[in-house]
Amino acid sequence: MHKGLAIYPGSFDPPTNGHLDLIERGAKIFEELVVAILRNSEKSPMFSVAERLEMLRELTASLSNVRIDTFDGLMVEYAKSLQATCILRGIRAISDYEYELQMALMNRKLEPTLETVFMMPADKYSYVSSRLVREVAQAGGPVKGLVPEVVEQRLLEKLDPAYKLRDARMIEVLDRRELDRREKKRKKKA
Numbered sequence: 471m472h473k474g475l476a477i478y479p480g481s482f483d484p485p486t487n488g489h490l491d492l493i494e495r496g497a498k499i500f501e502e503l504v505v506a507i508l509r510n511s512e513k514s515p516m517f518s519v520a521e522r523l524e525m526l527r528e529l530t531a532s533l534s535n536v537r538i539d540t541f542d543g544l545m546v547e548y549a550k551s552l553q554a555t556c557i558l559r560g561i562r563a564i565s566d567y568e569y570e571l572q573m574a575l576m577n578r579k580l581e582p583t584l585e586t587v588f589m590m591p592a593d594k595y596s597y598v599s600s601r602l603v604r605e606v607a608q609a610g611g612p613v614k615g616l617v618p619e620v621v622e623q624r625l626l627e628k629l630d631p632a633y634k635l636r637d638a639r640m641i642e643v644l645d646r647r648e649l650d651r652r653e654k655k656r657k658k659k660a
């Protein structure tokens with residue numbers, strides 16, 4: 471076992487069985503593993519950061535040396551703040567290699583003391599990505615076996631029109647509360 475802390479950064483939108491497989495492998499190798507969700511992603515996510523945090527916490531509850539966190543800005547700065555020694559990333563196929571190599575070398579340029587460690591998930595997950603899972607689920611296809619059951623359930627809920635309506639209403643209520651709060655503040659100042 472490698473002494474010290476490694477971080478496994480990513481978008482995890484949503485977490486897949488491939489991610490979970492890598493987390494389990496990483497947890498066997500590193501003394502402590504922090505799965506870190508990027509907060510300031512430019513992409514418009516399907517799941518909020520809070521939802522991803524909740525799902526990953528539930529999925530890794532039995533792994534005592536794994537914790538879930540979120541980060542903003544440069545990943546190497548976040549890694550340094552935790553005194554991490556390694557960055558864990560997964561490589562599924564040769565198509566991942568170019569992007570991962572570029573990122574690893576850029577991170578090394580930014581922080582030479584941090585090592586990127588690549589691991590391969592089980593080959594049965596070599597074609598599974600969050601993007602494809604989202605695409606299949608959004609088109610009404612089955613995602614059983616590609617994502618953990620809790621994620622499958624969340625996807626079904628997220629894409630169910632009744633739940634969508636509930637989400638929209640919730641946002642409306644929150645917006646209204648915020649407007650009320652601002653109005654009260656304005657009146658107080660006047």
Ligand code: PNS
Pocket residue numbers: 479480481482508543544545546572573574576577
């Ligand atoms: O799961 P993803 O989307 O492939 O993860 C990409 C991630 C989050 C690891 C990468 O985009 C990242 O580290 N972003 C933080 C900003 C940063 O440090 N960029 C420089 C990377 S070379």
